[in-house]
Amino acid sequence: MPARFWMGSYRAKAIGGGNAAAAFLRGFRRFQTLCVAMLALSVLGVPPGSAESRSIPAPTGEVILTVSGAIENTNAPGEARFDLAMLEALPSHEIVTSTPWSKDTLTFTGPLARDLMDLVGATGNTVRAIALNDYKSEIPLSDFENYDVVIAVKLNGSYMRIRDKGPLWIAYPLDQVPEIRESAPPKMVWQLTRLVVE
Amino acid sequence: MTTPSRRILTRTVIAIVALLFASAGFVSLWRLVEERDRSLELFRAGSWTAVQAEIEALRLLDSITAFHHGEEVSHEEVLRRFEIFWSRIPLLLEGEEAVIVRQLMPQQKIENLFAQLPRIERAIRVLTPTDEAGYQMLRADLERIRSALHDIVLSVMAHDTAVENKERMIRSYTEIFASFMLVIVCGSLLLMMLLRELRGSSRLLEQSQQAAREAAEANRSKSRFLAAASHDLRQPLNALSLLLGLLRSRVKDPSSEELIERGQESLARIAKQLDSYLDITKLDTGRIPVERTAVPVGAMFRRLADMFVEEAQRKGLRLRVVDCNLRVDSDSFLLERILTNLVANAIRYTERGSVLIGARRRGSEIRIDVIDTGPGIAPEHQAAVFDEFFQIANPGREYAEGHGLGLSIVRRLVALLGHRLELQSTPGRGSRFSVVLGIADKTAPLAAPAPEGERKANPPPVPIAPAPAGDAHGPDGHDRAVLIIENDALIAMSMSVMIGELGERAITATSTETAIDLVTEQQIRPRLIIADYRLPGRNGIDAVDALRRLLSTDIPACIITGDVDPNVKSRAFERNIGYLSKPITPGDLRSVIVGTGQS
Numbered sequence: 001m002p003a004r005f006w007m008g009s010y011r012a013k014a015i016g017g018g019n020a021a022a023a024f025l026r027g028f029r030r031f032q033t034l035c036v037a038m039l040a041l042s043v044l045g046v047p048p049g050s051a052e053s054r055s056i057p058a059p060t061g062e063v064i065l066t067v068s069g070a071i072e073n074t075n076a077p078g079e080a081r082f083d084l085a086m087l088e089a090l091p092s093h094e095i096v097t098s099t100p101w102s103k104d105t106l107t108f109t110g111p112l113a114r115d116l117m118d119l120v121g122a123t124g125n126t127v128r129a130i131a132l133n134d135y136k137s138e139i140p141l142s143d144f145e146n147y148d149v150v151i152a153v154k155l156n157g158s159y160m161r162i163r164d165k166g167p168l169w170i171a172y173p174l175d176q177v178p179e180i181r182e183s184a185p186p187k188m189v190w191q192l193t194r195l196v197v198e
Numbered sequence: 199m200t201t202p203s204r205r206i207l208t209r210t211v212i213a214i215v216a217l218l219f220a221s222a223g224f225v226s227l228w229r230l231v232e233e234r235d236r237s238l239e240l241f242r243a244g245s246w247t248a249v250q251a252e253i254e255a256l257r258l259l260d261s262i263t264a265f266h267h268g269e270e271v272s273h274e275e276v277l278r279r280f281e282i283f284w285s286r287i288p289l290l291l292e293g294e295e296a297v298i299v300r301q302l303m304p305q306q307k308i309e310n311l312f313a314q315l316p317r318i319e320r321a322i323r324v325l326t327p328t329d330e331a332g333y334q335m336l337r338a339d340l341e342r343i344r345s346a347l348h349d350i351v352l353s354v355m356a357h358d359t360a361v362e363n364k365e366r367m368i369r370s371y372t373e374i375f376a377s378f379m380l381v382i383v384c385g386s387l388l389l390m391m392l393l394r395e396l397r398g399s400s401r402l403l404e405q406s407q408q409a410a411r412e413a414a415e416a417n418r419s420k421s422r423f424l425a426a427a428s429h430d431l432r433q434p435l436n437a438l439s440l441l442l443g444l445l446r447s448r449v450k451d452p453s454s455e456e457l458i459e460r461g462q463e464s465l466a467r468i469a470k471q472l473d474s475y476l477d478i479t480k481l482d483t484g485r486i487p488v489e490r491t492a493v494p495v496g497a498m499f500r501r502l503a504d505m506f507v508e509e510a511q512r513k514g515l516r517l518r519v520v521d522c523n524l525r526v527d528s529d530s531f532l533l534e535r536i537l538t539n540l541v542a543n544a545i546r547y548t549e550r551g552s553v554l555i556g557a558r559r560r561g562s563e564i565r566i567d568v569i570d571t572g573p574g575i576a577p578e579h580q581a582a583v584f585d586e587f588f589q590i591a592n593p594g595r596e597y598a599e600g601h602g603l604g605l606s607i608v609r610r611l612v613a614l615l616g617h618r619l620e621l622q623s624t625p626g627r628g629s630r631f632s633v634v635l636g637i638a639d640k641t642a643p644l645a646a647p648a649p650e651g652e653r654k655a656n657p658p659p660v661p662i663a664p665a666p667a668g669d670a671h672g673p674d675g676h677d678r679a680v681l682i683i684e685n686d687a688l689i690a691m692s693m694s695v696m697i698g699e700l701g702e703r704a705i706t707a708t709s710t711e712t713a714i715d716l717v718t719e720q721q722i723r724p725r726l727i728i729a730d731y732r733l734p735g736r737n738g739i740d741a742v743d744a745l746r747r748l749l750s751t752d753i754p755a756c757i758i759t760g761d762v763d764p765n766v767k768s769r770a771f772e773r774n775i776g777y778l779s780k781p782i783t784p785g786d787l788r789s790v791i792v793g794t795g796q797s
Contacts, residue, residue: 100293100294100295101288101289101292101293101294102288102292102293103292132278132282133254133257133282161281162278162281162282162284162285163280163281163282163284163285164285165285190285191282191285
């Protein structure tokens with residue numbers, strides 16, 4: 001939503017100087033990830049495209065997230081649908097951080113975004129995150145590699161109602177990675193309902 | 199005094215201050231822009247958060263209406279819309295973006311909104327498409343909430359221009375005030391430095407002016423001192439000259455006579471030297487009258503030749519004069535002084551060869567040359583030879599011939615007359631001193647014939663009126679005496695002895711008062727008064743006036759003075775009083791005595 005975008009742009013303007021360092025760190029992390037990936041490949045001897053064959057089980061409960069676009073693994077025509085249990089089946093991660101939307105520190109719990117992307121076999125560069133109220137945000141896939149971005153299913157230990165900005169909330173570790181403090185909030189989509197990989 | 203390093207320091211400080219000033223201005227401007235941007239963003243974000251809530255309220259209203267009218271909107275959809283709407287309200291209370299809303303709106307108002315949500319939720323949950331009353335109430339409630347949200351939007355937007363403007367203005371004022379302070383401080387600092395620099399330079403100017411004034415004053419006092427000193431020196435010299443003359447007339451032994459003559463020569467040289475000091479003084483004090491006439495150059499050359507031929511012969515030099523029939527526009531006496539000095543100088547410094555005096559016509563000008571085959575003057579000394587007391591180092595030569603004042607007198611005289619001086623000299627070959635001056639108009643008055651070296655003899659020394667016959671006979675034979683008024687006893691004595699030698703009787707008085715006493719009490723009737731000009735109390739002319747009045751006759755009189763003031767001379771002439779310059783010689787005295795006759 002424009003409000004967030006403006007906010008973000010304002011902060012980016014105010015900070016400005018941190019960009020070079022951030023880019024360097026991001027590049028370094030990307031390099032690290034690449035090294036880890038190649039090491040894994042050489043050990044396992046598995047070609048990158050092998051995830052194709054992986055199948056995703058069909059959701060049994062209420063579908064709360066739909067992933068579509070450039071993905072290789074689906075459980076419905078052209079898209080992968082997830083219920084709460086499927087998301088919780090993925091390794092859980094926790095982010096404790098302050099946010100611009102609340103006075104208190106928030107605890108986000110849920111799977112890592114990159115695990116979800118691995119699961120669906122995302123091949124694109126960006127993810128369009130769409131909220132219940134049609135708010136959209138473009139997120140580079142690299143964000144998920146560089147930072148431990150969480151698709152939060154729980155806030156402060158409880159499942160989120162829509163009025164609590166649930167059921168899903170994309171959470172960035174704002175307090176842990178100061179360099180994204182200003183740029184990440186517009187990408188922290190709440191009331192998340194759909195991801196489109198492009 | 200501002201030293202260079204101090205000036206550099208001052209300029210550095212000025213540069214730093216200017217830089218500080220500029221950066222302060224830039225920073226304040228930048229801060230203003232940033233502040234404006236920030237507040238603008240704050241208002242946009244704040245109003246947008248409220249707008250978002252209002253939009254969600256409208257959407258909820260829409261979906262409720264659609265549900266009520268049995269359109270394809272499920273009860274779940276309505277509930278979800280309500281949930282989304284609800285999620286917007288906490289942002290107004292807690293969200294960073296709505297900070298301005300909380301600043302502008304009472305907390306109570308937003309909390310009121312929140313308090314209504316559970317009631318609305320209940321109403322939605324029990325809502326059925328057919329429940330008209332419930333629908334209408336819900337709509338009314340939601341409409342109230344929506345309009346409350348709209349109020350928030352409007353008030354934030356209104357405050358955008360009102361409150362925030364005020365806040366911004368306060369901030370701007372602070373910054374403007376700070377800038378002004380800075381400007382004032384920097385400006386005054388700059389001004390101070392500038393003033394100090396200016397004051398420094400003006401002080402420098404003042405100092406130099408003061409120095410110039412002091413130098414001029416020192417020069418004047420030097421001139422006064424010289425005048426006074428030469429006057430004081432003239433007194434004993436005068437006496438000595440008279441005494442030597444007396445001695446010579448008494449001594450019959452030829453060898454002693456020669457000794458006395460040598461003494462007289464030395465004395466004459468001292469007198470001459472004294473004259474040149476006086477000339478310098480006169481020239482410096484501007485008391486030399488200039489009398490321009492058409493001066494015949496040829497005649498002047500001949501006089502010069504007569505004057506120097508003997509001296510040249512003594513040194514074994516050839517003195518040549520190239521005749522010339524031109525007349526020049528100059529002062530004959532002063533021009534002759536110039537040439538005399540130049541020729542004397544040439545002869546003095548030339549050991550062998552010749553000295554040539556000649557003139558050369560150059561258009562409307564004439565160049566009078568004095569050429570010698572002397573040692574010449576090195577280029578670096580050529581300007582300095584015209585300075586006082588400058589003599590090119592010459593160990594073999596003694597100062598017997600003077601102290602190098604000749605050329606400096608020449609320089610002053612040439613400047614006084616408006617002529618030009620040229621010097622061309624090659625070391626080892628000789629020198630040419632030239633005076634360049636204008637040719638005289640044919641109609642210009644002719645110069646008086648042949649002035650005789652010293653101006654004091656021109657006009658004639660004693661144009662004294664003949665003594666009135668018969669009137670001056672005193673009863674006691676005191677008449678026909680020569681009355682000498684002179685406060686210097688030595689001079690008075692020597693003069694009276696001198697006059698005695700001439701067969702006259704002399705009576706001396708040391709002051710005007712004594713002289714008046716002599717006339718009134720002793721019935722003295724002098725036939726001639728010789729008075730020193732500088733007398734205690736009254737001057738010599740006044741003394742003569744007083745005596746003449748007392749005796750009711752124009753007794754012949756003569757003033758003796760070492761003063762250079764031309765006024766004295768003219769005043770003396772006005773009263774028909776003779777005039778003699780110190781040091782007076784026996785000859786001078788004789789001509790006065792004889793000139794007045796013995797009736």
